[in-house]
Amino acid sequence: MSASSGSGVSTELQVAAKVVELVRELAGRAAEAEVNVRHRALALTRFANSAIHQNVAEATTGVRLRLHLDGRTAAGSTTVTSVDGLRSLVERTLAAARVTPPDPGWAGLTLPAALHISAGHPGSGEHSGLAFGFDEATARATPAERAERVRAFVDAAGGLETAGYCRTEYVSAAFANTAGQAVEGRTAEAAMDGIARNNGADGVARLAAARLADLDGAALGARAAAKARAAAAPIELPPGEYEVVLEPTAVADLLQNFSVFGFNGKSYTEKQSFAELGKEQFDPSVTIVDDPLGSRGEPAPGLPFDDEGTPARSLVLVREGVTKAVTHDRTSAAEAGAESTGHAAATSRSWGAFPAHLRMEAGPPVTGTPGEPAAVVESARPFLAHMRRGLLVTDLWYTRVLDPKTLVVTGLTRNGVWLVEDGEITRPVGNLRFTQSYPQALGPGRVLGIGAESVLLPDSWGGAHYASPALHLASWNFTGNASG
Template identity: 35%
Template sequence: MLGEPELRRIAEAALSASAADQTEILLFTEGGALTRFANNHIHQNVEENNVRISARVVLGKKIGVATSNDLADTSVKGLVERATNLARHQVANEDFKSLPFSERAPSIEAFVESTARCGPEERASVVGRICEASRSAGLTAAGAFKTASEEVAVANSLGTWQYSRQAQADINTVIMGSTGSGYSGRVSTDVADIDGDAIGAEAVEKALMAQEPRSLEPGTYEVILQDYAVADLLDFFGYLSFGGLAYQEKRTFMAGRIGEKVMGENVSIWDDGLSGETPPQPFDFEGVTKKRVEFITDGVARGVTWDSYTAGKEPSDQETTGHALPAGSTFGPIPMNMAMQEGQSSLEEMIASTKRGLWVTRFWYTRPVHPLNVIVTGMTRDGTFLVEDGEVKYPVRNMRFTQSYVEALNHVDAISQRRSLQPAIIGRSLVPALKIGSWEFTGQTETQT
């Protein structure tokens, strides 16, 4: 990590080298180490450190972007020159208004020194406890444990300066028997929260339960989705539905429905990069302080995320919400700190109240079939169980589903009080477990491995 003073020096040197109308400099430093394991043994330790600098320059309404991983003074100057030359050869973007100015974001510490400095011995200690739990049960564990730190800094010629640093530990494991498997994972800014014994115990218990799965006819079932599966729902809503560009292009079910009921009254979803519920990122990649955005409140559509470009295209005085991706991205703004409101139930109570349904650990290989209505197809994985009359009867083979996630959240019967932090496509999400009254399964695997 280079530290704020050095990153600011580099950014100011880059800005000074620019003769453009407006200039933005985005800086990353990244350091990450990964321990991989399989067959109850560690087989790989890797570490990577990198830096990136991106320059966005504006000439009238022409924009050029260039990126490098060389922070030497001559290279930084050359980077700005390349971005400027690219801008000269672009077609003017008449929808572009200006780079944004933002006051300094609140300082929210998400950097834990012990996480950033976590070495292979410490990761091996955690992994060793998982592998020992697996080995003792006659099972086989595989997975990965990553610890990382990063810095992000943004400066522009309008006077914006932002800096933050963050550390994170992320572990997941699949523990396998001959005919079934179990899963467990954790994410935290503090590596001390990663409990190898608890992770191993969860995955072993699920793997033992999942042995000798039976066939089950496809059809419509009640489902109990663990937090691992619910994270997939939020991923697709963030990716497909809750961005300003998708809203403007009418590619989301939210378009034209702000203020209308679109989900069940017990569903509320939002994004808040400053709350600390998820690892905080106080500003976006163009240096704008993040705002809390309510997507769904008590089932009613409330809003989407905006960056300065999409907000500037709105006929109203829409402001950016601080959700820009790095310059050059064509995807538009998306949420990175999503959360879903907790309920009053527990996983055990959901199972006990189920007449006939499926308990699903997580989803795998999910893909959108109809993005507008968030219809997704995918597979269950690492533990799927038939529940009848409030009891878990037996494991079933992995099932394929094709389901509208919007429709599913119109039939939420129960929400867990406990929520967990889960990896997202970008960022992290905070999710509960859900019991949903109707879920469409369209097929099953012929074999289980």
């Protein structure tokens, strides 16, 4: 898993150090530079019509250089990691910097700092992050191992048509800058997402994990099939405000939108976010943490540093209903008079830094469905007994933000909605369109219950993970059915 071959530059950290050396050689000591090197190996096993139809894998090493010289900033990238390729990258980036407009917002470089070591993740040195959330077996998973989980999913669906994927990903990364910061880390992740179809009704099951061994294809297939069978022959309901129970798969969409549009430090500084620090904006039962390192000791599929070399750490965004923090890179932190929270990314200067490993803390223990593995326990089910009339919602999709300041979102339900009356599921319901302020839905007094388990789910945007419990909410604004 080396960064290159035949060049004498082998590891990601060595590549980063070589680029720094070349910057000093070609631009002198006045230049400020930071280098990100990332080797990514992604393997995907896809299935449709209950059979594997695609098994693909790719491995690439990318080098990104950001350089600041004479008040001007430019960036460049390459996948050619030979010495000649790296020299060309530096030369091109220098040439771009000389003709780029001045950059008054440049916030400088990250100074040398050791990585944070969370409980359960022993470090191997001051600058090493090689032990963070990393499972060697997942990094080296074979097509046969992914196929085993696909077979188990298909078999457990009991003859229903199935489709989906099982993927594994390995990332080895390094960062170095001309201020002396040099860090490295690696991580591995596995995910499975599948549907079962029954006469036009779909049931879904998905799960992400730091270990492929934690993905139980049979449990996921059985869950998807049970939901598909229960969703057949849906009725239509009129629009209106309904009490709802959102399953973890639906809650993940709330966390994603909170992340990108709410806790984004750039949006906050520009007053385009709903976030008001120190204010009770959520129900007291709500606590939301960004946790790339797994502060509780469990592996987490995150790197221990960001794209500016700032060490990653656990950050409480909401504690018992009170908004406590937003996330920053160095640029937005300087504008806000704050410090970087370790959330810089390749696009954060343009789009803002946002948390990519959100976890909504689970509620008190409740009884799940007997016999189901903990990873896919139906933590929504216990709330149904307390509903006089409401809806159980599996999934939200095609969501679009109408007003970022209040985070009013419109979208559709998907993969199963059911009417609940007097504590019992009575009928499946056709998909509904909604328009709802997400923070308002979780506001003080509006959260009636939080599931006892936060389930780690993959993000369709890539690179982010959301640990979501089920939510029992007082109301949700449905504006029509899926066709209107």
